[in-house]
Structure formats: structure tokens, C-alpha cells
Amino acid sequence: MSAISKTLKTTPSSQVLSVAAGCFWGVEYLYKKHFKDQIIDTKVGYANGTASNPDYKLVCTGSTNHAETLQVSFEPSKVSYRTLVDFFFVMHDPTTVDAQGPDIGTQYRSAIFTHSEEQEKIAKEALEYAQKKWYPNDKIVTKIEPIKTFWDAEEYHQQYLIKNPERHLCPTHFIRTTPK
Template identity: 40%
Template sequence: MTMAEMKLATLGGGCFWCTEAVFVELEGVQKVTSGYAGSPVENPTYEQVCTGRTGHAEVVQIAYDPATIGYGDLLDVFFATHDPTTLNRQGADAGTQYRSVIFTHDDLQRETAGNKIRALNDQQLFPAPIVTQVEPLPRFWPAEDYHQGYFAGHASQPYCQAVINPKLTKLRQKFAARLRKGA
């Protein structure tokens, strides 16, 4: 599959190290890039985004094969592997850069995301209403190289053990049929 045939999804579910580690395990996901989105500030750095003053969220941009995995399937994984009910927070990570957000690439993604949120709220699967923002993607800025594939290179670090591993355990239990072979 060529890059031109792939679709993109841009999602923020807290720390991008966590979100990237989840989505790289899915069949049909070709590439996951950690980065920043949600602000007109150009070329943000990690240090700037961490201040919470740029308006960016930590996000991942997922290049996926829509013939193998659908956008709705990606959203199912997204909502199952972070807390979409906490405003500007995921666990101990607090600030607008950790907000739950879906940056859409087109009207169909916007509609799909809105429908998914309404359905999940109607089902009352979470202890509180979903606060995930749905916005058109203004611009995606890839994060610095040392953030790419972070979990793969640092899995034994305490943060990875305490925060990322439980997300991966949940993913592997709930979405076993969606995992790439050998994951």
C-alpha cells in the first residue's frame, strides 16, 4: 500500500508516548507519529508545549489502511485506552496539552466522531460524560525525534511500566483480534 492510499487520523489522549504505543500494535496501522496540534503557534517544541501556554495538545497522527482497519475501529481503541471524561488530564498528567481531542481530516471523520461520542454517552459506559473535543485539524507538527517510538526504546522505565503497560494490557485483552501478527 502506498502512502497516497492510506488515510490519516489525528488523536490526542494524553501523553503521546502512551497513545503511540497503543496504536502501533494494530493491524492496518502503517505508521504512528507523535506530535502536536491544536494551535496556530508554528514549530512548537516539547518544552514550549509542556508549559501549556501554546494551546497545542500532544497527539499522534496515524497512517492506516482503511481496507484493513476503519476509522470507527480506531476510535473504539482510542476511547477504550484513555479516560475521555477528564478535562485536560490523563492520570497524573495535567494541562491542556493532555486533553482528549479528535482532530478531524474531513466531514466524514467529524460525523463519525460525533456519532461515536453520542453513542458512548447514551450507553453510559463511563462514570461521567465524555469531554473529548472534536475539531478540524489546523496543522500537525511532528514531535522531536527522541519522542518517536518512545515506548519501544524505553519500555523498562518506571513511567512506561506504570502508565503505558496497563494500557497495552487492556488493548491486548479487549482488541486481540485487531492486533498485528506477532504483537
């Protein structure tokens, strides 16, 4: 299985960001809204679990250890990996273990799945910065690990909040402007 969505649009010079920050609907929505002219494409899916070709129902049992994950393809000449990772730390609460708001379970954990040693280095630097600036009184629990597998979520999950504007974001998905 590939570590990058087979349906994610990329270019020869693009890179991929893979992040888990709770419900992937809100994560995708905020990245698309905030970086609309700077990213190429997004896909939501399930990363780094134990089951082959999992579906939403199976992932929600908590038995697969998959994380609801967003993959973003981007051109480094338009937006940096560091900028996208810094955004990750202010668009969700990285201090809660296996939970975001009312969503609880390992599939809702906070994680950055890296695609290279350089991404790992940048992610760790961004975590240290976010810990000092945004979360001085609460420990960030975000896991940083290499991406091993990524399975696209079902089509109805792709761009869900854009297709269903009457739905709402998880209460922890918003852009923080002051430290926690």
C-alpha cells in the first residue's frame, strides 16, 4: 500500500503534508479555506493503522489504530511545509490524547505523518515552537512519525463540509489567536 493517496493530484515538484487532528472533515475544510490558492489538492483518509483497505465503520471501532488523516499536496514555491505545520498546531488542540472535542478514540489523535527526514526535522521544530508560543501550560501530545500507509476515505467524506455547508466544524477546529 502506498503512503500517498492514489487519487491525490500532484506535480513533479509538489510535496505532501499528512496530518491527523481529529475529525478529518474539519481539518480539510480549514486547510482548504486558509490555503485555497496555495495548495494543489486534498484527500482525507486513514493512515498508519493495521487493517488493509479500511472503511469508516471499521476505523470507528478503534480496533485498527488508523488515524483520520488529511493529505495536502502543495508546491513549496507557493507555501512552505513549515507554514502548513505551524497552521496545524493552531487549528486544533494538540494537547488532548486521542480526542478532539466530542470525538474520542485513537482515530482522532493528533499526529504528523512525515514523508522524509527533512519533514520530520521541521515538524519537531514546529512542535517545539508551538509548545512555547501557543501551549505553554499544557503539553502537546502530537505524535510525529513516518507515514507507512494511507487509504482514501469513502467518497462521501471527501470535501464533506464544503458539500454539506449545513454541517458544522468540531468545536476544537478553529484558528487560535492567543495561547491556551
